[in-house]
Amino acid sequence: MWSGGCDSTLILNDLAKNSSYQNPIYTVTILNRQIGGGKDQQKMESLARKEYLIYAKSKKYHIKNIKIKLECLNSQFSNDNQGLIQALIWICGVLPFLENDDELNFGYIRGDDFWHYKEYVINSINQSLKLKGASVKILFPLEWENKLEIITRLKSENIYKYTWYCENPINNKPCKECLKCKNINLVEYQIKKGRK
Ligand SMILES: [Zn+2]
Numbered sequence: 001m002w003s004g005g006c007d008s009t010l011i012l013n014d015l016a017k018n019s020s021y022q023n024p025i026y027t028v029t030i031l032n033r034q035i036g037g038g039k040d041q042q043k044m045e046s047l048a049r050k051e052y053l054i055y056a057k058s059k060k061y062h063i064k065n066i067k068i069k070l071e072c073l074n075s076q077f078s079n080d081n082q083g084l085i086q087a088l089i090w091i092c093g094v095l096p097f098l099e100n101d102d103e104l105n106f107g108y109i110r111g112d113d114f115w116h117y118k119e120y121v122i123n124s125i126n127q128s129l130k131l132k133g134a135s136v137k138i139l140f141p142l143e144w145e146n147k148l149e150i151i152t153r154l155k156s157e158n159i160y161k162y163t164w165y166c167e168n169p170i171n172n173k174p175c176k177e178c179l180k181c182k183n184i185n186l187v188e189y190q191i192k193k194g195r196k
Pocket residue numbers: 165166167168169174175176177178179180181182
């Protein structure tokens with residue numbers, strides 16, 4: 001699952017290093033304006049993904065990017081900020097693409113709300129895949145990493161510039177006010193101070 005954010009791009013980059021023409025990495029990006037961030041955030045994430053894919057091509061990585069738009073055409077998906085509706089949308093989008101013995105990677109990191117819902121997500125995927133007779137391995141490679149470790153690794157790989165985090169971009173620049181920006185600013189400060 002690839003949004004173009006810091007966490008999923010780091011996983012993709014790790015996996016892409018072992019990709020080949022015969023064994024490409026498939027990314028699935030779910031586009032939904034009602035739940036997956038606003039129009040401006042989606043535009044910047046899309047740009048970040050495009051730039052990463054150009055970089056990946058220059059490194060001879062083999063990535064196949066699948067984009068799925070999931071929107072209700074004449075009403076809105078319910079989003080009352082309870083539960084983890086984003087995960088529900090992602091699962092609906094990715095399931096039809098999964099085949100037996102695939103490995104499905106999620107970019108959740110230490111401290112994410114996701115961990116309260118982990119069992120539900122795993123059970124939902126496993127049960128749903130019985131409808132197509134498939135079984136997949138669900139992986140969380142960044143489970144124990146925090147944002148400081150993620151950003152440090154993205155910088156050392158020189159791919160931080162191909163990621164996007166801000167929820168409310170202003171003139172294509174991070175707003176510095178949203179929760180994601182504040183989090184990143186804190187991490188940048190920690191990196192500068194050389195603390196962990
Ligand atoms: Zn922001």
